[in-house]
Amino acid sequence: AQSVTQPDIHITVSEGASLELRCNYSYGATPYLFWYVQSPGQGLQLLLKYFSGDTLVQGIKGFEAEFKRSQSSFNLRKPSVHWSDAAEYFCAVGPKRLAYKYIFGTGTRLKVLA
Amino acid sequence: KAGVTQTPRYLIKTRGQQVTLSCSPISGHRSVSWYQQTPGQGLQFLFEYFSETQRNKGNFPGRFSGRQFSNSRSEMNVSTLELGDSALYLCASSPGTSQGNEQFFGPGTRLTVL
Numbered sequence: 001a002q003s004v005t006q007p008d009i010h011i012t013v014s015e016g017a018s019l020e021l022r023c024n025y026s027y028g029a030t031p032y033l034f035w036y037v038q039s040p041g042q043g044l045q046l047l048l049k050y051f052s053g054d055t056l057v058q059g060i061k062g063f064e065a066e067f068k069r070s071q072s073s074f075n076l077r078k079p080s081v082h083w084s085d086a087a088e089y090f091c092a093v094g095p096k097r098l099a100y101k102y103i104f105g106t107g108t109r110l111k112v113l114a
Numbered sequence: 115k116a117g118v119t120q121t122p123r124y125l126i127k128t129r130g131q132q133v134t135l136s137c138s139p140i141s142g143h144r145s146v147s148w149y150q151q152t153p154g155q156g157l158q159f160l161f162e163y164f165s166e167t168q169r170n171k172g173n174f175p176g177r178f179s180g181r182q183f184s185n186s187r188s189e190m191n192v193s194t195l196e197l198g199d200s201a202l203y204l205c206a207s208s209p210g211t212s213q214g215n216e217q218f219f220g221p222g223t224r225l226t227v228l
Contacts, residue, residue, distance in 0.1 A: 036219075043118070043204060043219030044157075090156065101170045102217070104149075106156035 002027050004091055006105035013081050014113045021076040021108050023091030031093040033074040034102070035065055039087045047089075050074065061085070086112045116141065118207050118220035126226045132193040135223045137205030139186050145169075145210025146188040147217060148180060151202040160203075163188055164210045192225075200227045 005024045013019055025031070032051055036044040048059025055067040065076045074091060091105040119138045127133050139146050147170075148160040159172035163182035182188045186207075192199055202224050206217035 041221065043221045044206075045219070046216055049216070092157075101159050101162070101172065102147075102157075103159070104157035106154060 002093070002103055004093055004103050004105040006089075006091055006108050008108045009106070010109050010111065012111040012113060015083050016080050019076075019078045019081045019085070019110070021089050021091075021110070023074045023076065023105060025072050025074065025091075025093050025103075027072075027093055030069060031095055033065075033067060034092040034094065035059065035063070035074070035076045036090045036092060036104075037061075037087045038090065038107075044090065047076070081110075081112055083112045083114060086110055118205060118218050120203075120205050120220040120223050122223060123221065124224045124226075126228065127195050128228050129195055129197060131195050132191065133195060133225060135190045135192075135203055135205075135225070137188045137190070137207075137220060139188070139205075139207030140218055143207040143209055143218075144186055145208040145215070146182055146186065147206045147208070148188070148190050149204045149206065150174075151204055151222070152200075157204065160190065195227045197227050199225065201225060 003026045034049045035047040038044045047063050048057050050057045050067045057065050063078050067074050088107045088109045090107045092102045094102045121136045145164045147162040149157040151157045161180050162170040166182045177193045180190045202222040204222045205220045208215040208217045
């Protein structure tokens with residue numbers, strides 16, 4: 001069955017520390033991969049996406065993610081977290097065809113300590 | 115360019131009632147997708163409309179229905195509301211014309227069923 005797993009429900013880091021959010025997926029073939037961020041009371045904003053090519057993807061707000069086919073993972077990283085990064089982060093997969101039946105993980109809520 | 119708008123932002127209903135939610139996509143976007151977001155379940159795909167036709171459908175009961183108008187605006191209807199329908203309902207718009215088009219999310223409608 002197709003699924004996305006974000007094993008960490010909550011993560012707390014200190015401002016300035018590095019961050020890694022984990023995402024593993026189960027899919028028939030390599031899908032499109034996405035990371036979204038949701039601030040309280042807001043919709044989801046796309047941070048970055050992977051379609052093909054270079055497995056290290058750069059996104060907005062200083063985030064990057066690395067696709068590892070052998071591990072079916074697409075982990076999100078940031079070298080130095082800012083207090084404004086506190087939010088909920090969602091990993092998602094989508095099929096490589098004209099469809100928008102995205103499968104989302106259950107999210108990781110990030111808390112940043114000053 | 116105006117973003118995706120959803121109305122109303124908050125809604126309180128009682129069991130057995132029905133509700134209609136509205137989504138106005140970004141101008142020029144022809145695809146509108148709907149998601150249900152609940153704590154612990156993450157985002158669950160409801161359906162996608164493209165050019166007034168339902169193109170993809172998730173695994174929700176028939177009480178959940180939708181439609182899209184010629185101006186791409188979309189409505190979602192839930193009949194015979196149940197307590198478990200309490201959720202944030204998110205709408206996402208996209209050009210919908212090629213694989214991997216980015217989805218832009220609205221702020222959501224918070225539905226509470228009493």
